[in-house]
Amino acid sequence: MYFIYFNLFLYLSVMLLSSSLYLLIMNLSYILEMNFLVLNSSNIFFVILIDWMSLMFMSFVLFISSLVIYYSEEYMMGDLYKNRFILLVVMFVLSMMLLIISPNLISILLGWDGLGLVSYCLVIYYQNLKSFSAGMLTALSNRIGDVALIMSIAWMLNFGSWNFIFYLDIMKEDYIMKLISYLVVLAALTKSAQIPFSSWLPAAMAAPTPVSSLVHSSTLVTAGIYLLIRFNFAFSNELMMFLLFISSMTMFMSGLGANFEFDLKKIIALSTLSQLGLMMSILSMGEYQLAFFHLLIHALFKALLFMCAGNIIHNLNNCQDIRFMGGMVKHLPLTCAYLNICNLSLCGLPFMSGFYSKDLVIEFMSMSYLNIYIYMIFYISIGLTVSYSFRLTYYLMIGSFNFLSLNVIQESSIIMLKGMSGLILFVVFSGSIFSWLIFSTPYFICLSFLMKELTLITISIGGWLGFELAKFKISYISLSLKYLTFSLFASSMWNLPYLSTLGVNVLPLYMGKVYFKLCDQGWFEYYGGQQFSKNLKNLIIIQLCSLNHLKIYLLLLIFWLMFLLLNF
Incomplete structure (x- = not known):
């Protein structure tokens, strides 16, 4: 399996590099639209952007990943689940491919989330406490960027299409485009581990070394930079100064x-x-x-x-x-x-x-x-x-x-x-x-x-x-x-690792404990289910009868005798 993927990726890399140089020399770029789904009157298109930049980056990613896969053949030799590891790496590379060729925020999110999910699986590959902690820190830091992208998708609805590539330059002064560009920068800061989201990058070293080689060179952390390169036409001067700082x-x-x-x-x-x-x-x-x-x-x-x-x-x-x-x-x-x-x-x-x-x-x-x-x-x-x-x-x-x-x-x-x-x-x-x-x-x-x-x-x-x-x-x-x-x-x-772990979760956890004691086991218990059921019990007469008091039995006996006398 290793040699199959190695040869496939290497062959694709050479093809893409030659295509990229052709597009660069001829100054060409193509946007391909494929009709993905037709539902009544709604058409869903899958859009691909092919220009020298996307093809060249894909060629580099495939070349590096092919050699990393070849290297992993011996590095992961003693591992019981070598095939699972290699399939995870291939999924990782394919997510990056999807992100690179997308001029559309929806398909970018699919690639972006694919990178986040597969990177979590790879960071926790060696299953121990340190790996689990690092994986959770990586996943949760990246979720902030995912949320920012989802919000920018919602704001892009105002333009009538999610193909951001058409709107970047022409809508630069628009308030909504400024807001979208701020959200995209936030997403890129989390994925490329800039301050204050830096602590997950050294923690992700818990992954196997071939994965680190792939993550740190051409895939996960470069996704943020690549997104900013695509979005750079829409940035205002203030945003660029903030990014520079x-x-x-x-x-x-x-x-x-x-x-x-x-x-x-x-x-x-x-x-x-x-x-x-x-x-x-x-x-x-x-x-x-x-x-x-x-x-x-x-x-x-x-x-x-x-x-x-x-x-x-x-x-x-x-x-x-x-x-x-x-x-x-x-x-x-x-x-x-x-x-x-x-x-x-x-x-x-x-x-x-x-x-x-x-x-x-x-x-x-x-x-x-x-x-x-x-x-x-x-x-x-x-x-x-x-x-x-x-x-x-x-x-x-x-x-x-x-x-x-x-x-x-x-x-x-x-x-x-x-x-x-x-x-x-x-x-x-x-x-x-x-x-x-x-x-x-x-x-x-x-x-x-x-x-x-x-x-x-x-x-x-x-x-x-x-x-x-x-x-x-x-x-x-x-x-x-x-x-x-x-x-x-x-x-x-x-102190960023402490701030992004203990600094974020200690107070909410303490508040959760206080809430649980005061509300769930306190006032809610008194005014909620328990008290309500008590009051209901007191209201029902049959329940009163089942309290086993002798006078209740005697009273029932008198009622029964009176009932007999009246009827007979």
């Missing part, structure tokens, strides 16, 4: 948190969150094509990064703590080489694929007419990205090996390595290739020498900071307490 804060918060985290998968999850913030912030500056470009390039190296992490975790007997790792380059040289290449691409090192999108984003931001806050937070966030990447490299490759002395760590997983090798060339070369393909006119941004070098300076400072953080030893107790308090605050994502 939220996304820049998310970018900074996740970059800071990753520098204090010790769980390998959580570090990579927080790096995804940081990149999502970067995409959303450049999108909110009005450059949707650039956001889409970074989305595609990021999908490739993030998928491979998770695959490398999965191979390391697999070899270390499911240990995810980076403090146990060290000197991995001796044991897993190819995996570490791939991981390093992905890390450098993530940092935006010149001439890696990430550089072509990330450097363009930074240069565009530098040219924009914005305040010092945005300028500073962008460069600080890039420095933090490099910092946690180099810190990870230090712990994995330079630090001392702290795992069990009795171990068999070796690169014997041939299928997993083949799946990873399928991505590595794209991670290195895709940036330059797609920058020439997507942008018909190349971006030429003329900056001063210092501003051009600022990105490299930031990368260098971030790298140095990462090494210093990794080697940092605390000598004074007063310093250690302050450092501990700060690191706890930063590593817990500014």
